[in-house]
Amino acid sequence: MTPYSLAFYLISFVAVVAALFVVTMRNIFHSALCLILAFFALAGLFVLLEAEFVAVAQVLIYVGAITILILFGIMLTHRLTDKGVRQASEGRFISLIVVLVLGALISIVLRATRFPVSSEEVAHPAIPYLGKLLMTQYLWPFEVVSVLLLVALVGAIVIAAKDEVIRKKAGG
Amino acid sequence: MITLYHYLTVSLLLFGIGLYGILTRRNAIGILMSIELVLNSVNLNLVAFSRFITPQVLSGQVFALFVIAVAAGEAVIGLAIVLSIYRCRNTLDPEDINLMKW
Numbered sequence: 001m002t003p004y005s006l007a008f009y010l011i012s013f014v015a016v017v018a019a020l021f022v023v024t025m026r027n028i029f030h031s032a033l034c035l036i037l038a039f040f041a042l043a044g045l046f047v048l049l050e051a052e053f054v055a056v057a058q059v060l061i062y063v064g065a066i067t068i069l070i071l072f073g074i075m076l077t078h079r080l081t082d083k084g085v086r087q088a089s090e091g092r093f094i095s096l097i098v099v100l101v102l103g104a105l106i107s108i109v110l111r112a113t114r115f116p117v118s119s120e121e122v123a124h125p126a127i128p129y130l131g132k133l134l135m136t137q138y139l140w141p142f143e144v145v146s147v148l149l150l151v152a153l154v155g156a157i158v159i160a161a162k163d164e165v166i167r168k169k170a171g172g
Numbered sequence: 173m174i175t176l177y178h179y180l181t182v183s184l185l186l187f188g189i190g191l192y193g194i195l196t197r198r199n200a201i202g203i204l205m206s207i208e209l210v211l212n213s214v215n216l217n218l219v220a221f222s223r224f225i226t227p228q229v230l231s232g233q234v235f236a237l238f239v240i241a242v243a244a245g246e247a248v249i250g251l252a253i254v255l256s257i258y259r260c261r262n263t264l265d266p267e268d269i270n271l272m273k274w
Binding site for chain 1: 173174175176177178179180181182184185186187188189190191192193195196197199201202204205206208209212215216219220221222223224225226227228229230231233234236237238240241242243244245246247248249251252253254255256258259264
């Protein structure tokens with residue numbers, strides 16, 4: 001077994017187990033901590049796929065920003081995360097059946113598909129090439145995403161702020 | 173030898189786990205976390221296809237970056253909505269949030 005496949009199996013195992021804990025833990029705070037582990041493991045898989053920039057972006061945005069935001073959300077609604085509150089619903093078996101059937105269907109399709117796998121190496125200085133792609137071929141979606149993030153920022157403030165605060169700031 | 177199928181299998185497992193979480197969680201924040209898992213499995217798919225099918229063209233990675241950005245926006249708006257629902261109705265159980273159901 002090569003070191004590459006050993007690393008792959010180890011990291012995938014960590015990712016899948018952490019993801020299982022995310023959806024099954026009773027205490028939602030603990031499942032948010034498992035989510036951090038799952039995101040780290042996925043960043044490791046991106047490194048194995050030679051997508052270093054995506055891996056760094058994953059660590060910065062998911063581990064550094066989104067999970068912190070989720071932890072804040074949990075703390076601001078803390079009464080619901082108390083141990084007595086049930087976190088899973090009654091439809092567990094139906095959901096399990098739905099997920100298993102969907103998974104079986106997708107794996108049948110995967111088994112039947114032949115992907116045109118190429119044996120070339122990854123484009124070598126990958127990050128400059130990625131930057132060039134973002135500034136040329138994908139410039140328009142890139143700008144749209146930046147406007148989207150601005151809109152999301154303003155929208156989140158408007159939705160989450162108390163009404164009086166907004167009215168006072170608007171001078172009304 | 174690790175092939176494309178290995179990565180697709182891991183991605184499928186993560187997708188299934190995330191979907192199970194979306195269907196069973198009774199806390200809106202838990203549902204948001206499961207959605208993040210699903211989006212991450214999609215990212216893994218995109219990067220794996222980019223690595224194994226078109227290694228010379230990095231479009232898959234660019235799309236993964238876009239997905240990460242949109243997921244960040246989605247998490248922010250989702251949590252803002254969750255907080256304001258919690259403030260109005262004092263619950264996060266999606267079965268109690270039924271004002272727009274009929």
